Amino acid sequence: MVKYVLRRLLGMIPMLFLVSVVVFFLAKAMPGDSLRGEIDPTNTNPEYIAEMQEKLGYNDPVYVQYWNWVTSFVQGDFGKSTRYKMPVSDLLLEKIPNTVFLALTALIITYILAFAMGMYSGRKPYTIGDNLIAGFNYTGLAIPSFVAGVFAVYFFAFKLHWFPFAGSVDIEVQNGTIDYWMSRIHHVMLPAFILGLFSTASYTQFLRNDLIENSRKDFVRTARAKGTPIGKIYNVHILRNSIIPLVTFLGFDIASLMSGAVITEKIFSYPGIGLLFLDSVNNRDYPTVMAITMMLSALVLVGNLIADILYGVVDPRIRLG
């Protein structure tokens, strides 16, 4: 197992290398350049600009520039944000907890709702309850999350005042108090629900269909022939089989939630990585954009690895090696 994980981690290196090349040259090809922020805009003296450009390595051959960037990157030096005038790593550390909190909440809401609704629909297919749930899900699948997000802000925040419409916490509360955490949870619920909406809908339908399919399997007949009550057959025999694909989705969720957060955070003005990413793109803050892109790519790979490991954990037929 440890060996397997190590081998997979090593296997990520060439992939990340390729991604880094693409990211670097895309950033280079963008209008403007990542050095502009370092140069005092009020000083228009061409000699000064030329000197600064030389000093910052702007005139080096491209591969040297790439090499400098990538070597400092792997050492944890992601460069300096041209907009915030601070190291990108500090900037990320400040925003990551918000996004992780958002993503985790979304994950929890998604799985609780998907299990509750999926179990109900799967046990009682073609009933009114099942049809209502299916209606909700297909609406969730059909409406893009940014539309759903805007509607949610309009109704639940502006009209009904159930939830705040922006930010991650009230300004007046003291960090660390119960009120602080309540306020954070209050702020995160609506964006988390919208962020998880698509997954909730698709997992519910997936679980429902998988339960129905598994309930027709021979092993269910065997369990009934043993005198096992039908409730236990659903909650143990069938669910334990249907859980396998769902648990492996968890790995992919890690990456998709982080990238989904870009749009959700924008709609809800929630100060996390996603909002930072969009701001940085708008402001041509390339060191930040590059660092976030690299981080998301690494997350996709790690998410895949986690999915495979979980598969081996929950399915006894799969041997990792």
Place this chain on the structure above:
Amino acid sequence: MTANQATNKQTPLLEVHNLQTGFKIGKEYFNAVESVSFSINRKQIVGIVGESGCGKSVMSLSIMHLLPQGIGKIRGGEILFEGQDIVDYDEKKMNGIRGKDISMIFQEPMTSLNPVFTIGYQITEVLLNHQDITKNEARTKAVTLLKNVGIPRAEQIVDEYPHQLSGGMRQRVMIAMAIACQPKLLIADEPTTALDVTVQAQILDLLKNIQEVNDMAIMLITHDLGVVAEICDVVLVMYAGKIVERATVEELFENPKHPYTKLLMEAIPKMEEERERLATIEGLVPAIKDMPAVGCRFANRCPKAMPECMQVTPRLGESAAEHEVACLLYEESWPKEERVGAR
């Protein structure tokens, strides 16, 4: 039936009267099992033979109340188990019987076990369902059961998963599960069809052995008259949802009466020949939608069919005689009212 009779040791273990089981096709029900009556005594091995699609599985699933829900339904008749009619039992009452008094093993050992639970879990489950014992005691019993059905390394196998075992081993596990609570009746639906020949013989020996040790009755469903000859006491021959002949094994093999039975016997592969399925009878069992309403259901394939076979439905005698047949070639199969006029 009085309570006195019900507890009487003379009552057969299982009595089935006029059982009719149908499937919903579109809006209508069509019977796959049509007025079947038979009985199984304690410790008896009863074989049920017939071609594919003649209703053997549907009949056994009816007894267990394991028909596919919402599609299959018992539409009439009685199933008396130890004198109690269980036709109207609900799930809860059936769960008290299934696995405890009546067990069942199936044709497909590869898919009949749950792939994500250990062998031990699946055997202890039936014990815990019906007996007041701890998990540890159940586990010890599971190991003993595995040894009893001839599984080597039982202590390790108990913690392994079904995919780690061969088909024959899995069928042994199924048998261990089925006999765990020492049921009075074991229904075995083609338990050896999916296995290769040498393993088939071992599994049959095992079943016969357990039957003797546990004093258990077996209802053995099979395509294979050779198997029947080897271990059964009584044979029921089924065709198109009906029993067409019933006899003790000796009687049936010495003196087969129904043309269908005779054809089945001719289809038994000889030792030196290739083993093949019962392919020598022309035509197929009709689908349940296309069953003729009157007449003998085998008439259109029968080499000895007479014109009357299309109009008169033959009757299977319900006496306790050694040998009964439902075929118009035999006087006793004619319905009473029509016998006088037609002959």
